[in-house]
Amino acid sequence: MSANKSSIKKAVLAYSGGLDTSVILKWLEDTYGCEVVTFTADIGQGEEVEPARAKAEAAGVKEIYIEDLREEFVRDYVFPMFRANAIYEGEYLLGTSIARPLIAKRLIEIANETGADAISHGATGKGNDQVRFELGAYALKPGVHIIAPWREWDLLSREKLMAYAEQHGIAVDFNKGKKSPYSMDANLLHISYEGGVLEDPWAEPEEEMWRWTVSPERAPDRPTYIELSYNKGDIVAIDGNPMTAAEVLTLLNKVAGENGIGRLDMVENRYVGMKSRGCYETPGGTIMLKAHRAMESLTLDREVAHLKDELMPRYAELVYNGYWWSPEREMLQQMIDASQATVNGDVRLKLYKGNVEVVGRRSDDSLFDENIATFEDDAGAYDQKDAEGFIKLNALRLRIAANKKR
Secondary structure (H helix, E strand, C coil): CCCCCHCCCCEEEEEECCCCCCCCHHHHHHHCCCEECCCCCCCCCCCCCCCCHHHHHHHHCCCCCHHHHHHHHHHHHHHHHHHHCCEEEECEEECHHHHHHHHHHHHHHHHHHCCCEEECCCCCCCCCCCHHHHHHHHHHCCCCCCCHHCCCCCCCCHHHHHHHHHHHHHHCCCCCCCCCCEEEEEEECEEEEECHHHCCCCCCCHHHCCCCCCCCCCCCCCCCCEEEEHHHHHHEEECCCCCCHHHHHHHHHHHHHHHCCCCCEEEEEEECCCEEEEEEEHHHHHHHHHHHHHHHHEEEEHHHHHHHHHHHHHHHHHHHHHHCCCCHHHHHHHHHHHHHHHCCCEEEEEECCCCCEEEEECCCCCCHHHHHHHCCCCCCCCCCHHHHHHHHHHHHHHHHHHCCCC
């Protein structure tokens, strides 16, 4: 919602303390003449968030929010998404997409707490994140004003941002004149890499780019076995040790990364209309998708499982495009969650040089009937003659069409 600059008295800024958001903080004060509240979240990006407090204080910010949201992020966003087995365009595990609804929610909550009339973010005008942030914000507070500096200012390069920072005495940690090779985003589910050499879809990523995973070639020559325990579709223990949601994903990231699991290089279709080449590391998520499907294969009714598979691409598209807070996503989530009541038990996996292999699954809610499935004598548990009528009924329409030369 656009507004006159003079009408904005206070804005909540999603603030990391890095170059972009440090410049935005000063730019908001200069351009809008408003007070700025900073919000910095730890969602597992692997960097200390407390330094952002000192930087905000040095910039004169009076209201500073520093929050550890790792548990909420995994429990309330990552886990529900993985109950759906969500994957975008056949490959992408939605690591960036799923973090945006939580940040949008907290921006709005903080705006309500502090009496701010606007929120601001550092997403560019070319990407999906601006859409995700703002769709979420409008869904939660329809009248909120949103300030997206990248759509307003002319600081459209790193060099211009650095020059602005130097001109205004903004303390930012960077090596003067040195350009970062990649645009990165990280949280407890993944790291994404864009820009630099990756802007050529033919160019292979540099090995030193990857931060969480070893290359499959350098992974151990012996496999790692791991056992995951499920309750209602969520992992609650690893190798028999109960864990919180964030603890689960933290450990899976470590084990998977050590075994060269979780790298992805893809060209995706952005919601804003362009194609984009990006690389992703989602080690723990790669294990979670494989293991969850294995648990469902044993415990879900066939038609329930197939219906979930049919609806999954729509669910994944909603998450990717930023519609987490939409009624259709919430409707789908209720159906998905209802299907998970029996998704309980254990899955055993073998991790080896970039591969995740399911080697065992068991559940008290299993629908697998050994007496019927056996190739040995089933003592009358299944009458094989029943298949004849089943086949003829299903072949009837085909036979009619063939007889009529159709």
